[in-house]
Amino acid sequence: MKAIGYTQPHPIAATPGLQDITLPDPVALGHDLLVEVHAVSVNPVDTKLRKSARPAEGDAYKVLGFDASGIVRAVGPEVSLFKPGDRVFYAGAIQRPGTNSALHLVDERIVGHMPTSLDFGQAAALPLTSITAWELLFDRIGVQPGKKPTGKTLLVIGAAGGVGSVLVQLARRLTSLTIIGTASRPETREWVQSLGAHHVIDHSQPMAPQLAAIGLPQVDIVLSLTHTEQHFPEILEVIAPQGQFGLIDDLPTLDVMPFKRKAISVHWELMFTRPLFATPDMVAQHHLLNEVAQLVDAGLLRTTLAEHYGTINATNLQRAQAFVESGTARGKVVLEGWA
Numbered sequence: 243m244k245a246i247g248y249t250q251p252h253p254i255a256a257t258p259g260l261q262d263i264t265l266p267d268p269v270a271l272g273h274d275l276l277v278e279v280h281a282v283s284v285n286p287v288d289t290k291l292r293k294s295a296r297p298a299e300g301d302a303y304k305v306l307g308f309d310a311s312g313i314v315r316a317v318g319p320e321v322s323l324f325k326p327g328d329r330v331f332y333a334g335a336i337q338r339p340g341t342n343s344a345l346h347l348v349d350e351r352i353v354g355h356m357p358t359s360l361d362f363g364q365a366a367a368l369p370l371t372s373i374t375a376w377e378l379l380f381d382r383i384g385v386q387p388g389k390k391p392t393g394k395t396l397l398v399i400g401a402a403g404g405v406g407s408v409l410v411q412l413a414r415r416l417t418s419l420t421i422i423g424t425a426s427r428p429e430t431r432e433w434v435q436s437l438g439a440h441h442v443i444d445h446s447q448p449m450a451p452q453l454a455a456i457g458l459p460q461v462d463i464v465l466s467l468t469h470t471e472q473h474f475p476e477i478l479e480v481i482a483p484q485g486q487f488g489l490i491d492d493l494p495t496l497d498v499m500p501f502k503r504k505a506i507s508v509h510w511e512l513m514f515t516r517p518l519f520a521t522p523d524m525v526a527q528h529h530l531l532n533e534v535a536q537l538v539d540a541g542l543l544r545t546t547l548a549e550h551y552g553t554i555n556a557t558n559l560q561r562a563q564a565f566v567e568s569g570t571a572r573g574k575v576v577l578e579g580w581a
Contacts, residue, residue, distance in 0.1 A: 243267050244580050245343035246556050247303030251294050254564045260292075260556040263303055267345055269316075274347045275324055276316040277332075281366035281578040282341050282554060283309040283547075285404065289567045290492070307340035308333045309574075310348075311356055311365040321350050323528060329356040331531065333370035335517035342559065344580055351524045352517050354531020357538040364545040367574035368408070371546065372534045373513040373527055375409035378488050379417075381526075382509035383463060387416040395420045395461040397453075397480065399445055400468035402430035402572040405490060407437055407546040409465065414438030415542045422458065424449070433548075433572045445469075449476050460485075467491065468569075481506055548573030553581045 245265045252259055270276040288306050297304040311331040314324050324330065332353040334341055356365045379385050396413055400406050401423030413421050415438070423439035425431045426446040434442045443452040453459055460482040466473060466489045478500050481487060487501065488509040498508050516524045537543040551562040554577045562575045 243344040245303075245305050246307075246554070246559055247297075247305045247342070248292065249297065249303060251292065251296060253293060254289070254560065254567055260560045260563075261303070262556045265303070265305075265343065268339075268347045270318040270321075270347060272318045273320045273349045273351060274318040275314050275321065275330065275350050275353060277310065277312040277330060277346045277348060278315045279310050279312040279341055279344055279346050279554075280362035281311045281576055282307050283366045283370075283404075283574045283576045284559070284562045284566050285309065285370050286566060287336075287370075288340075289563050292563065305340045305342050307342035308336075309366050309368075309370045310334065310341035310346060311362045311369075312346070315345070317350075323350045324353065324355075329362075330354065331356045331365040331369050331535075333373055333513065333527075336514040337518055342554065349517060349524075350528065352527040352531075354528060354535055357535040359539045360545055363550060363576045363578040364547050366576050366578070367404075367545050367547040368534065368538075369531060370513060371404040371408045371574065373530060374405045374490060374511060375412055376530050376534070377513055378405075378465060378490065378509070378511040379409060379412060382511050383465070383486050383488050385413075385417055385419065385463070389418050391418050394418075394463065395422065395458055396463045396465065397449075397461040398423045398439070399464065399466040399470075399473055399477075401425055401434045401437075401439060401442070403467055404546060404571075404574045405467050407433070407573050408543070409467075410434060410437040410439050411543050414440075415537070419463070420458070422453070422456070422461065427570075430572050445473065449473075450479050453480055462486065463488070465489070470496075478504075546573040547576050549575040551575055551577050553577065553579045555581055 314328045396419040402425045422441045423434040424445035483504045552558045
C-alpha cells in the first residue's frame, strides 16, 4: 500500500523529510477495522511528533496522521459496530501507525459513522478536534448540554484553531453559555464570529480591559487551547473565583498554586487517553463521533475545513505541516485522494 513516512525526527525543511513509501497491507484483527483512507487532515500533534518521534523498533519508517475518513474494507473477528462498505471518520490512536497510508487499522470503538451530508475531505477535518472539544467541554469541565439559562460565561483562547472552531460551535448550539472567543487577525476574528461566538477579543493585546469593555470582567470557564504559558498571568486575572480552567497544549511546567486563592479547578484534556489506556469507557468516542455526525447532518454543526492541500503525498503533506506549524492556520487543513 502507499504511505508517507520518515526515517528519523526532523525539522520541516530537512532533506530527506517526509517520503512517499510502500508498505505491506495490514490485516484486521480483534476489534480492528481495515479502512481505505480517502482523506486526512493535519494537526499540531503531527508536527510535534515529526520533530521528536522515531520509528518503532524493527520499523524502517514512522507513519504519522490521526484524522481520517474512508470506507471500511474488512473487519476483525470481534467487530460488532461496523461492516465492510461503511463510510467512517475517526482520529486514530497515538500508539499505533498513523493514517497517512492508503489502508489503515483502527479500533472500532473510537470510530464514528461519517456524516452523510459531507464528502470525505469535509469529514476528515472533524474527528480529532471534535473529540477534544467535546471531551474538554462536557467530560472534563462538566458543562451540561441544554439551553436553560445559567448566566455563565466561557472564554476560549485560540478560538480560530481546529479545536476552537468546533468548541465554539458546540458551546453555542448545545449550551446557554455566553461565549467569548479570542483571535488576533481580522480574518480569524471573522471566522470565530461566524462560528457563533457572542464576542471576539484579541489575545495579542491585554485581555482584561477588553473583557471589561464588553461588560464581562471575569469569566466562569477559561479554556486555553494554545500558548497557555504566555497567557497564564492574564488567565489568573480574569477567571472568576470558583471558576474552571481547562487546557490542551504542552507546557514545560504548570504551577497551579496561584489558583488556590480563587479555588479554581484545573482540567487537562488529551483525546488519546481513552484508546491509549483502553479505558472501560473507550467506546464513548464512537458514540461521541456518531452524535457529532448527527449534529452535522441536522445543520447544527459545520465542517471546519479551511484549506485543501490536494492529494495525499509527501510533497503536499510537507507543505500542509509547514502551514500548520506556522501558527497562522484557521480551522483545518485537509488532503484528499491518492495520486
